[in-house]
Structures are given as structure tokens and as C-alpha cells.
Amino acid sequence: MRQFTYTVSDPNGIHARTAGLFSEEAVKFHCAVELALDGRKANAKRLLDIMSLHAKTGDTLTVTCEGPEEAQAAAALEADIHRYF
Numbered sequence: 001m002r003q004f005t006y007t008v009s010d011p012n013g014i015h016a017r018t019a020g021l022f023s024e025e026a027v028k029f030h031c032a033v034e035l036a037l038d039g040r041k042a043n044a045k046r047l048l049d050i051m052s053l054h055a056k057t058g059d060t061l062t063v064t065c066e067g068p069e070e071a072q073a074a075a076a077l078e079a080d081i082h083r084y085f
Contacts, residue, residue, distance in 0.1 A: 002074035013056040018084040031067025
């Protein structure tokens with residue numbers, strides 16, 4: 001299992017366009033990818049799950065990758081999350 005945290009810096013929080021880009025990237029990997037915020041969890045491969053977190057500027061997300069390609073997924077998604085959120 002690989003895990004990292006990220007504090008949302010986008011002034012609009014997480015919105016549909018950026019969440020969609022992130023979920024498209026997560027789908028590319030053969031492992032489970034989960035976002036967690038304040039005890040709530042979301043499948044990062046599903047746009048609506050990400051949106052259901054209602055993450056705002058300043059919220060800290062925990063990203064967990066677990067499975068065969070967890071190392072590659074964590075590295076790629078950590079780079080992407082800085083670009084998107």
C-alpha cells in the first residue's frame with residue numbers, strides 16, 4: 001500500500017473538470033485508488049465519488065493506492081494531483 005496526502009490549493013476546491021482528469025489518470029492503473037477526507041472515502045476512479053467529498057481549498061486529502069501497480073500509480077497521481085487540485 002502506498003499513501004500520500006495533499007492539501008487542496010485550487011481556489012475553487014475540487015470541481016468536475018479537475019476531478020474528471022484525475023479519475024481518468026487513476027483508471028489507467030491496475031490497483032485500487034482511494035481518496036479520503038474527514039473520514040469519508042471515495043473511489044478515485046469514479047468522478048462522482050470524488051465530487052461527493054466536496055473538498056474545498058485547504059482540505060487535506062489522503063490518497064491510497066493498493067494493488068499490483070501501486071508504486072507507479074502513487075508516483076503518477078501525486079504529480080497529477082499537484083497539477084489538478
